[in-house]
Amino acid sequence: MLQVDHVSFAYDKTLVLEDINLKVNEGEHVCIIGESGCGKSTLLKIIYGLLQIKTGEVYWNDSQVLGPLYNLVPGESYMKYLSQDFDLMPYTTVYENVSQYLSVLEPEVLAERTNELLEMIEMTDFAQTKVRFLSGGQQQRVALARVLAQEPQVLLLDEPFSHIDNFRKNSMRRNLFAYLRKQNITVLTATHDHNDMLPFANRVIVLRNNRIIAKDSPENLYRNPKDLYIASLFGEANKIPINIVKSYADTKRQIIVYAHEFKVSAKSGLEATVKGSYYMGGHYLVVGTYEGQDVYFNHYEALEEGKEVFLNISIEVINQRMGSV
Numbered sequence: 533m534l535q536v537d538h539v540s541f542a543y544d545k546t547l548v549l550e551d552i553n554l555k556v557n558e559g560e561h562v563c564i565i566g567e568s569g570c571g572k573s574t575l576l577k578i579i580y581g582l583l584q585i586k587t588g589e590v591y592w593n594d595s596q597v598l599g600p601l602y603n604l605v606p607g608e609s610y611m612k613y614l615s616q617d618f619d620l621m622p623y624t625t626v627y628e629n630v631s632q633y634l635s636v637l638e639p640e641v642l643a644e645r646t647n648e649l650l651e652m653i654e655m656t657d658f659a660q661t662k663v664r665f666l667s668g669g670q671q672q673r674v675a676l677a678r679v680l681a682q683e684p685q686v687l688l689l690d691e692p693f694s695h696i697d698n699f700r701k702n703s704m705r706r707n708l709f710a711y712l713r714k715q716n717i718t719v720l721t722a723t724h725d726h727n728d729m730l731p732f733a734n735r736v737i738v739l740r741n742n743r744i745i746a747k748d749s750p751e752n753l754y755r756n757p758k759d760l761y762i763a764s765l766f767g768e769a770n771k772i773p774i775n776i777v778k779s780y781a782d783t784k785r786q787i788i789v790y791a792h793e794f795k796v797s798a799k800s801g802l803e804a805t806v807k808g809s810y811y812m813g814g815h816y817l818v819v820g821t822y823e824g825q826d827v828y829f830n831h832y833e834a835l836e837e838g839k840e841v842f843l844n845i846s847i848e849v850i851n852q853r854m855g856s857v
């Protein structure tokens with residue numbers, strides 16, 4: 533088990549992480565999600581032992597991560613950290629960049645393992661290409677194969693798909709996370725993209741203002757976000773008093789409503805004035821106002837600016853959200 537106990541950290545005097553506590557079981561995949569600058573990379577660097585902490589402790593099973601003051605080569609050998617800088621060997625081929633890190637002696641096994649990893653990152657056709665001729669996204673894929681070649685017990689992924697184009701992102705995600713599960717590798721992924729998380733993580737940790745504000749399964753976090761910040765990690769969301777949508781409701785409680793959960797209704801619900809419509813492919817995202825506040829909802833066609841609409845939500849959504857604030 534990976535264990536982070538009461539870790540706080542500051543660069544100079546600026547506090548970045550405060551009293552972080554976290555446990556990740558062997559073979560589990562935990563995502564750390566939060567807005568840019570909230571400390572995701574810093575937390576991964578602490579866990580890997582690249583940054584020295586003065587407060588708190590990090591353990592992998594019985595061994596403590598001691599940090600750069602205690603290790604000649606920073607970073608623990610049983611872990612690998614895929615940072616946002618790829619640090620590849622530019623003048624050697626993709627094949628060599630990966631195979632060099634495999635601890636296998638038999639040439640046939642070495643070739644088999646290397647080819648398996650190149651297939652996983654969909655780079656077989658580039659095996660003999662020198663890394664300096666690759667695009668940023670291709671280099672990121674090679675860097676991924678290179679850390680996997682080292683067979684870590686714990687893998688720390690920092691925005692692992694940030695440079696990869698949308699054509700490949702989804703298949704890469706599926707390939708990589710299926711591979712990691714099969715190998716029973718413990719994974720922590722830092723991301724601000726919910727697509728890296730919802731289908732693939734066992735648990736999610738949400739960071740905000742230096743602290744962990746939520747720990748839950750992706751399903752629970754999505755279905756019952758405890759505030760608008762968490763809901764907004766999944767897309768446009770609103771915080772709405774229930775009695776504005778359902779006039780018969782005898783409560784002042786507010787609930788989170790995702791844009792896709794509103795339905796434009798003929799005559800009942802929240803009355804909004806359309807400000808603008810944005811084409812999103814499968815639907816339009818419409819921005820409206822009610823009582824001076826913006827409201828976001830999806831609609832199958834663009835709506836004219838100034839049009840008055842009623843927005844309604846189902847009882848099922850209300851019941852599901854009664855746990856959220």
Ligand SMILES: Nc1ncnc2c1ncn2[C@@H]1O[C@H](COP(=O)(O)OP(=O)(O)OP(=O)(O)O)[C@@H](O)[C@H]1O
Pocket residue numbers: 543544548566567568569570571572573574575722724
């Ligand atoms: N070496 C450093 N020295 C001083 N401040 C730093 C350093 N590295 C990061 N910071 C600051 O610490 C905070 C957290 O940075 P960090 O890179 O951990 O955030 P992040 O959540 O990973 O962001 P992103 O999603 O943009 O990568 C930021 O305010 C950043 O400016």
